[in-house]
Amino acid sequence: MTLRNATNRQIVLRKRATALPTSDLFEPTVGGVPTPGEGEVLVHNIYVSIDTGMKGWISTATNYASVETGAVMNSFGVGEVVESRLPGIAPGDFVFGHTGWQEFGIARPAQAGFRKVDPVRGPLSTALGALGHIGVTAYFGLLDIGQPRAGETVLVSTAAGAVGSAVGQIAKIKGCRTVGIAGGPAKTALCREAFGYDAAVDYKNAADLGAALRAACPDGVDVFYDNVGGRILDTVIGLMRVGGRIVVCGTAGTESWNPPPTGMRLERAMLVNRLRMQGFIVFDYKDRNNEALEELYRWYAEGRLVYREDIGDGLEQAPYKLAGLYRGENTGRALVRVRPDPTARG
Amino acid sequence: MTLRNATNRQIVLRKRATALPTSDLFEPTVGGVPTPGEGEVLVHNIYVSIDTGMKGWISTATNYASVETGAVMNSFGVGEVVESRLPGIAPGDFVFGHTGWQEFGIARPAQAGFRKVDPVRGPLSTALGALGHIGVTAYFGLLDIGQPRAGETVLVSTAAGAVGSAVGQIAKIKGCRTVGIAGGPAKTALCREAFGYDAAVDYKNAADLGAALRAACPDGVDVFYDNVGGRILDTVIGLMRVGGRIVVCGTAGTESWNPPPTGMRLERAMLVNRLRMQGFIVFDYKDRNNEALEELYRWYAEGRLVYREDIGDGLEQAPYKLAGLYRGENTGRALVRVRPDPTARG
Numbered sequence: 001m002t003l004r005n006a007t008n009r010q011i012v013l014r015k016r017a018t019a020l021p022t023s024d025l026f027e028p029t030v031g032g033v034p035t036p037g038e039g040e041v042l043v044h045n046i047y048v049s050i051d052t053g054m055k056g057w058i059s060t061a062t063n064y065a066s067v068e069t070g071a072v073m074n075s076f077g078v079g080e081v082v083e084s085r086l087p088g089i090a091p092g093d094f095v096f097g098h099t100g101w102q103e104f105g106i107a108r109p110a111q112a113g114f115r116k117v118d119p120v121r122g123p124l125s126t127a128l129g130a131l132g133h134i135g136v137t138a139y140f141g142l143l144d145i146g147q148p149r150a151g152e153t154v155l156v157s158t159a160a161g162a163v164g165s166a167v168g169q170i171a172k173i174k175g176c177r178t179v180g181i182a183g184g185p186a187k188t189a190l191c192r193e194a195f196g197y198d199a200a201v202d203y204k205n206a207a208d209l210g211a212a213l214r215a216a217c218p219d220g221v222d223v224f225y226d227n228v229g230g231r232i233l234d235t236v237i238g239l240m241r242v243g244g245r246i247v248v249c250g251t252a253g254t255e256s257w258n259p260p261p262t263g264m265r266l267e268r269a270m271l272v273n274r275l276r277m278q279g280f281i282v283f284d285y286k287d288r289n290n291e292a293l294e295e296l297y298r299w300y301a302e303g304r305l306v307y308r309e310d311i312g313d314g315l316e317q318a319p320y321k322l323a324g325l326y327r328g329e330n331t332g333r334a335l336v337r338v339r340p341d342p343t344a345r346g
Numbered sequence: 347m348t349l350r351n352a353t354n355r356q357i358v359l360r361k362r363a364t365a366l367p368t369s370d371l372f373e374p375t376v377g378g379v380p381t382p383g384e385g386e387v388l389v390h391n392i393y394v395s396i397d398t399g400m401k402g403w404i405s406t407a408t409n410y411a412s413v414e415t416g417a418v419m420n421s422f423g424v425g426e427v428v429e430s431r432l433p434g435i436a437p438g439d440f441v442f443g444h445t446g447w448q449e450f451g452i453a454r455p456a457q458a459g460f461r462k463v464d465p466v467r468g469p470l471s472t473a474l475g476a477l478g479h480i481g482v483t484a485y486f487g488l489l490d491i492g493q494p495r496a497g498e499t500v501l502v503s504t505a506a507g508a509v510g511s512a513v514g515q516i517a518k519i520k521g522c523r524t525v526g527i528a529g530g531p532a533k534t535a536l537c538r539e540a541f542g543y544d545a546a547v548d549y550k551n552a553a554d555l556g557a558a559l560r561a562a563c564p565d566g567v568d569v570f571y572d573n574v575g576g577r578i579l580d581t582v583i584g585l586m587r588v589g590g591r592i593v594v595c596g597t598a599g600t601e602s603w604n605p606p607p608t609g610m611r612l613e614r615a616m617l618v619n620r621l622r623m624q625g626f627i628v629f630d631y632k633d634r635n636n637e638a639l640e641e642l643y644r645w646y647a648e649g650r651l652v653y654r655e656d657i658g659d660g661l662e663q664a665p666y667k668l669a670g671l672y673r674g675e676n677t678g679r680a681l682v683r684v685r686p687d688p689t690a691r692g
Binding site for chain 1: 409450572575576579594595596597600603606607609610611612613614615616617618619620621622623624625626627632
């Protein structure tokens with residue numbers, strides 16, 4: 001293999017974040033191509049991910065997936081195997097792994113969600129989105145934690161986002177009434193028109209968010225799938241029905257948790273209405289990944305699960321796409337295309 | 347029956363509470379003896395209850411069991427049936443019902459927890475406590491909502507109280523390590539000596555509550571059975587282990603919820619550690635009452651479930667016992683003995 005002499009363009013973390021990530025926390029560099037160990041594969045990345053969770057990974061606070069300064073930025077990636085020391089995977093296969101913001105990365109089965117990806121079942125990029133861990137997050141967060149029943153009202157924050165839009169569609173498939181919360185008229189229109197929400201509330205422009213949500217959820221809320229927390233959570237808690245469930249999937253509404261900010265005390269509403277609030281991280285479900293993926297592929301094939309992507313071209317776009325993500329600039333699952341997708345149709 | 351001409355001493359609500367209940371919100375009066383309707387029984391009360399939940403029942407805020415001004419104060423009671431229009435219940439039987447702060451009250455099967463009480467299986471008063479809805483609250487709140495596993499650490503607030511002491515003992519029976527939070531050295535001693543807690547923390551006198559709790563729970567907390575909320579909840583959340591459960595059974599640590607006070611935002615800790623927090627009201631389990639009672643009676647007979655009572659003599663004591671409850675003055679389940687207990691032994 002000539003790869004031993006090839007170079008590997010990379011984006012490394014220069015400085016840990018104390019607030020919302022900015023592009024200057026990163027810098028491009030060139031490293032060597034890593035060598036896969038026993039049970040590992042070397043992947044030539046095609047798409048890498050831009051995730052809201054990255055704020056935590058590069059923060060000065062401890063996190064489940066901290067990235068050290070000087071290290072290649074951690075990310076999910078999908079690409080083509082160029083060398084394999086893993087039985088069952090051969091060069092030319094496409095895989096999903098935690099391959100990082102770089103041209104060439106290592107993937108291994110211990111990485112949550114690691115799998116061979118079939119580009120015939122869905123575009124390769126969806127392995128980083130609706131037909132990957134994003135869809136799986138929506139699936140288990142909604143169905144396992146939220147446990148909606150047909151006829152119930154499911155409210156979703158960041159409803160036009162990658163996770164939120166999948167949550168709304170799965171809830172609809174399960175026979176629920178779906179209401180989205182999104183920022184700005186373009187996103188609420190997307191909620192209604194692309195993702196089939198029964199109603200959508202623009203939290204940025206509502207004169208009275210509580211009143212707007214009450215009007216959109218006249219019977220109250222049975223399941224709140226929350227990606228933001230903060231004042232939106234405080235507002236929604238008063239609309240929850242007896243026995244309601246709140247899925248805590250993200251806290252994007254709060255810039256800094258050091259020190260923890262204050263907010264409305266929630267335990268009284270939780271007691272009186274017997275609410276259940278539960279934190280959820282998809283990696284806890286890694287042993288059940290395929291169960292969700294099979295359903296998601298089926299719904300996609302049936303045209304019942306659609307998605308939007310917002311793809312930047314070139315690895316060097318990654319830090320800028322990440323910063324834009326926290327400014328709410330992306331219109332769909334944020335990704336970076338490292339090189340042309342050889343499987344792309346049309 | 348001569349009862350038709352008898353009088354009925356009662357305590358009525360004079361004024362709704364805007365803060366912690368005081369005795370002057372009530373006044374004694376004399377009413378008539380009520381007539382049981384079809385399916386109801388007339389009960390001559392022996393013991394009536396003094397409950398922390400009463401703050402909510404008489405508050406100006408809405409509640410699941412609001413008492414109107416001028417009405418007899420709602421309470422649980424155990425007494426002797428003097429007239430029955432309910433098949434299976436005869437005069438001379440003892441029953442538990444929502445009979446109120448009065449000599450004679452009506453009980454009916456629709457009242458949560460309504461049942462015939464056998465004074466041979468346990469003292470009559472325990473039907474209002476450890477062998478009644480208090481024990482049932484501890485049982486389902488801990489086992490159904492908290493779901494402790496053997497070897498886990500269970501932390502309990504108001505640990506020496508009626509519910510808390512039962513929670514601690516049931517957790518111990520289930521093989522858990524138990525840690526209590528109580529106010530003052532007398533109560534923490536009671537936790538360790540009477541109720542078998544492995545450790546107890548005095549929240550009133552700890553110089554650093556977080557440090558004291560960390561020392562008492564070196565492996566962290568798997569289940570927090572919380573009867574208080576507020577700053578104790580804020581402190582405990584940082585000690586919860588991944589996958590920990592918080593049972594919200596009471597909010598006695600916060601005086602007024604109108605307007606809702608602020609506190610530490612909890613959703614980040616809930617997400618990172620995948621915590622589950624759930625509000626719990628025992629009445630939701632009324633169809634499973636007997637399942638819990640049978641276990642509680644068995645543990646009591648085996649000497650594995652003990653309790654303390656703090657009984658005032660005479661109906662007119664009820665408002666004073668209630669006010670004292672919120673000052674933490676009671677040392678055990680707070681009750682009032684309306685008249686001598688004909689079944690009392692010794």
